[in-house]
Amino acid sequence: MIARAARLPTRAARGRAGGKRWGSGWHAYLFIAPSLLGVLAFLLLPMVIVLVLSLFDWELLSAPEFVGLDNYRRLAADGEAWHSLGVTAGYVLLCIPLQTVLALALAMLLNQRIRGVRFYRSLFVIPWMATPIVLGLIWNWIFDPRDGALNTALALVGITGPDWLSDADWALPAVALVSVWQHTGYNMLFFLAGLQGIPKELHDAAATDGATSAQRFWRVTLPLLNPTMFFVTVTNLIGAFQVFDTVYAMTDGGPSRSTEVLNFRIFQTAFKEFDFGYAATLSALLFAVIFLVTLAQVRFFGKRTTYDLS
Amino acid sequence: MFRLLDSGAPLPSLSPRIRWAGALLGAALLATGPTLTGCSSGEGGGADKVTLTYRLWDDQQKVGYEKVMAAFEKANPGIDVTIELLPYDQYWTKLTADVVAGTAPDVFWMTPTQFPEFVTKGVLSQVQVDPAKYHQTVVGSFTHEGKLYGVPKDWGIVGLLYNKDLFKQAGVEMPDKLTWTADGTGTLLDTARKLTVDEAGKHPGEPGFDPGKVKTYGFASWNHYQTQWMNWVSSNGGKLVDKPFGKYVFNDPASVRALQFGVDLVNKHHVSPPATQTNPPTGKVTDMFKAGQIAMFPANNALLPFVAPEATFEVGVALMPEGPSGRAVNLNGLAEAVYAKSEHPQEAMKLAAYLGTEEPQKIMADGGYAFPALSGLSQGYVDYWKSKKVDVSPFVEESEGTTFPLPITTGFTGFETKLNQIFNEMYLGKLSPQEAADQAVAAGNATLQ
Amino acid sequence: MTKRILLYAALAAGALISVFPYLLVVLTALKTQAQLSSTPPWLPGWPPTTDNLAKMLGGDFPRYVLNTALMTALLTAGQLVFTTFAAYAFARLRFKGREILFWLYVATMMVPSAVTMIPLFLIMRELDLVNTWYGLLAPYILGTPYGIFLMRQFFKSLPSGLEEAARIDGAGSMTILLRVLLPLCRPALGTLAIITVISSWNSFLWPLIITSGDDTRVITVAIATLKDGIGVDYHLMMAGSLIALAPMVAVFIFFQKHIVRSVVLTGLK
Known part of the structure; x- marks a missing residue:
């Protein structure tokens, strides 16, 4: 490895980087060809079909019928759908900031020389490794207002816990909490890998210049983690906007529709109400929202300067 | 690789783009004629197997x-x-x-x-x-x-499972016939009261009884349509639907009184666990019965394999209680x-x-x-x-x-989640039975096709 | 010193919260049905029983574990290769339509899979792949947008002049990828391997929809069948989940060795 590193580019060679368009041309397409085939046939085509289906009335078990923009007119007047979008936004706000910050903090902690660091890393990732359907059952036990572990623990310190999943104010935070629990360690993995890629010398240099550890975090670590942060926030937001499993296992959208996120509504519409055309319309709405949120992130991260190592 | 145009999708007089999309869809979606493959395609050994x-x-x-x-x-x-x-x-x-x-x-x-x-x-x-x-x-x-x-x-079929050990401990005999009425008279409530005990050993109705600290509940009343309120409605002369493939009608006075009875068992008489512990989808009534915290538990006989083997107590089966209009149970x-x-x-x-x-x-x-x-x-x-x-044999x-069967109407599958949500509120005491029934019937009839 | 103690205290508390729910799985898997009813979930049943594990291992479950292992191995192999290829092209090669194509990949993650599943299932029917291993693997074995996005970000974070000298030496793109870039990507590859293995191992909806026979049954589906319309075999489900988790922990420990600072990169000034 080190021998190979010795043959790596000199500073002079790197200076010319980006000047010439190395690798332009057909062989780039060869590299993406296999994935392109898969994406086109198995991901993009189904997605396009779903978007097209939003113009149809289709009860799944009978033939689809073209209805133009009818479904969209219905959507405009559908209070339930907009309520669901609001719930989804609330869910995203509850879990994304928390799980991102926690994951980063955890990664920084576990990026140090600590006894048993691998052991800890493994423990933190277990929530994401375990079979999801089983965990839904377990969390329902934990949230039981009377005999559940959570309220039993709270009672020990003199707090009377809420009714969690039966309380319209607490059900959504409870579901979000499970997501944070499940994804913090998982996201930690990406930050860990990102942190490992930051040359130690940069930290050392900053320290020599008298930067405090807070300054080093904001001026060195965070900017250099930008590519990782971008990936984590974009994919986490895409995932959080489509939350379904935990809601299905824990609340069925209740109580009083306080956890009825959009993807749950979509599933109900498609497979319980057999109204696939309208479910496709709701999916188009969800797609549009996620698309805009992603676009905003592309803008945001694009503006921020990254350290160019060259 | 992908059949595009052989479907004959019914989309005349549309713009070419939409027609293209339609053809694509039609090909993909319409299951017209025999398909190329499937779970059922026979690949068995012999020629005509x-x-x-x-x-x-x-x-x-x-x-x-x-x-x-x-x-x-x-x-x-x-x-x-x-x-x-x-x-x-x-x-x-x-x-x-x-x-x-x-x-x-x-x-x-x-x-x-x-x-x-x-x-x-x-x-x-x-x-x-x-x-x-x-x-x-x-x-x-x-x-x-x-x-x-x-x-x-x-x-x-729904029958009444009961914990014989709890009956023995309380010195209570299972009556030959359990009865109930909406105003709270009848042997069901009497028996349930005797079996409900709080941590201080008090029963509901006695001075000092603490409904927040109940150790054993006499009965399980909860939001479960199949084994619970539909049976109360039917045995109180109420109706779920006016006819098969018809409309929901369970907001008539007889039905609402029956619903009130189910809710009262929880919130007024305190002989059943609170709805926060029993509401679907996370309700754990079965677990509570298995743990010996509930004495009488209406359940479908199909639940027996999950309850009876390895039970820590003797499981009895009794007839469901008789309502004012006799006994009517879901089958x-x-x-x-x-x-x-x-x-x-x-x-x-x-x-x-x-x-x-x-x-x-x-x-x-x-x-x-x-x-x-x-x-x-x-x-x-x-x-x-x-x-x-x-x-x-009681089953x-x-x-x-x-x-009586469950409501046979189109749209029930879509209605079910809403129905459960509305009735969860009713069992929590946040909606009156009349309000809950009105809302549910309106929501249900909106899903009929 | 107090800082050190605080650090360990925080880690221990975090680890406890992380593991506690899973601890309940383990405890439940080791309980009899009677113990399940008589003890709270967070206390062990005494004496612990291995009957549930034995019952799961004695039935068809090991066969489903093998099916799942095969599926996971194939998906991981395919994804590691094709994802890396695509990510490399998106990050470090220039070609027409690169950004549009990349964001098109990402866009496919934005429509719920529960609805795209129906058209995808119909496509598979047209390709005659329903109830086959090919159908099970096809949508994911050629690389996923998620993995490509991940690797692209890591490739992008590498210094921009790395390829140059190799180019001058006459190396092609493939050589550069394999000899120059990949050795620098061990943390990323380790991460990709972990998430690919574990998400394949836990995949549920697509295996359930595309196949229905025992020949292709995977463990998640097998565990789900223990939850009936009317009752739940908690202790068996938990036992199944425990059996399912063990190999994943091993895989994780194996691959996380690679999430360490790359020697080469540190040596770079």
Whole structure:
């Protein structure tokens, strides 16, 4: 490895980087060809079909019928759908900031020389490794207002816990909490890998210049983690906007529709109400929202300067 | 690779782009004509050997059906049967996808609540069996416009499971007949009160009783339509739907009084656990009964395999309480449905018809899996459970009295979640029974097609 | 020193919260049905029983574990290769339509899979792949947008002049990828391997929809069948989940060795 590193580019060679368009041309397409085939046939085509289906009335078990923009007119007047979008936004706000910050903090902690660091890393990732359907059952036990572990623990310190999943104010935070629990360690993995890629010398240099550890975090670590942060926030937001499993296992959208996120509504519409055309319309709405949120992130991260190592 | 234009999608006079999209869709979506492949495509050994697919969701019953299918294959050397087991929660999603693609199994289990959706869309074949031989509530659950679209398979009925040890400890005898009325008189409430004890040993109604610290509850009243409030409504002279494939009507005065009774057991009489612990989807009434925290628990007999073996107490079965209009209990039937687009319609029909005969139904009954739909075979089931020290004969007695099916209307599957949510609020005491029933009936009738 | 103690205290508390729910799985898997009813979930049943594990291992479950292992191995192999290829092209090669194509990949993650599943299932029917291993693997074995996005970000974070000298030496893109870039990507590859293995191992909806026979049954589906319409075999489900988790922990420990600072990169000034 080190021998190979010795043959790596000199500073002079790197200076010319980006000047010439190395690798332009057909062989780039060869590299993406296999994935392109898969994406086109198995991901993009189904997605396009779903978007097209939003113009149809289709009860799944009978033939689809073209209805133009009818479904969209219905959507405009559908209070339930907009309520669901609001719930989804609330869910995203509850879990994304928390799980991102926690994951980063955890990664920084576990990026140090600590006894048993691998052991800890493994423990933190277990929530994401375990079979999801089983965990839904377990969390329902934990949230039981009377005999559940959570309220039993709270009672020990003199707090009377809420009714969690039966309380319209607490059900959504409870579901979000499970997501944070499940994804913090998982996201930690990406930050860990990102942190490992930051040359130690940069930290050392900053320290020599008298930067405090807070300054080093904001001026060195965070900017250099930008590519990782971008990936984590974009994919986490895409995932959080489509939350379904935990809601299905824990609340069925209740109580009083306080956890009825959009993807749950979509599933109900498609497979319980057999109204696939309208479910496709709701999916188009969800797609549009996620698309805009992603676009905003592309803008945001694009503006921020990254350290160019060259 | 992808058939684009051979579908004949019904989209005339549209812009070319939309027509293209339509053609694409049509090709992808319409399951017209036989499909290229499917679960049912026979790849069996011999030249004219046919492989049928049979789908179910119960892993315990699968064991019984392996025996049944072996017997069928022996009698029909030209037919092989593959059993497919699917998780219940995803059974319907998968079946829907299969029906859309034309790859549904040849014979599969069907429930009364899903039946209207599938039969009205032409997914099911009419079956030729003599309806008179089966339990009439089951037959009624799978009849559409006077024709039977499923071979009656079995039924489960709601009975009152009770914890004999708790009765002994409290020195209470199970009355010969439990009764209830909406105003709170009757032996059910009396018995439940005696069995409900808080940590200080006090019963409901006694001075100092603390409903927040109950150790054992006398009864389980909770938001579960099949085993709970639908039974109260029916035995109080109320009605769920005006007729099969009709409208919901359970907001009439008799029904609302019955709902009030169910809620009062929890919030007024305190003989049942609070709704925060029992509301679906996370309600854990079964677990509480198994843990000895509940003395009387209305449940479908199909729950017995999950409760009775390894129970830490002696499980008794009693008749459901009688209401002001007598006893009326839910009897939930299952049917063997035949896929209308099966590639082997004759063989599939042969299998379904066979499953309705005595030999297989007796195997399932004697194995203690379910009460067979075919009349006259219940004894095998009773004997099986007698060997496990549970006397299930009250279930049989109930099935011979007044029974009712779950509401048979299209749209129930979509309505179910809303219904549960609204009634969760009712059991929590946040909606009055009248408000809850009005909201639920309005929401339900909005889903009718 | 107090800082050190605080650090360990925080880690221990976090680890406890992380593991506690899973601890309940383990405890439940080792309980009899009677113990399940008589003890709270967070206390062990005494004496612990291995009956549930034995019952699961004695039935068809090991066969489903093998099916799942095969599926996971194939998906991981395919994804590691094709994902890396695509990510490399998106990050470090220039070609027409690169950004549009990349964001098109990402866009496919934005529509719920429960609805795209129906068209995808119909496509599979047209390709005659329903109820086959090919159908099970096809949508994911050629690389996923998620993995490509991940690797692209890591490739992008490498210094921009790395390829240059190799180019001058006449190396092609493939050589550069294998000899120059990949050795620098061990943390990323380790991460990709972990998430690919574990998400394949836990995949549920697609295996359930595309196949229905025992020949292709995977463990998640097998565990789900223990939850009936009416009752739940908690202790068996938990036992199944426990059996399912063990190999994943091993895989994780194996691959996380690679999530360490790359020697080469540190040596770079």
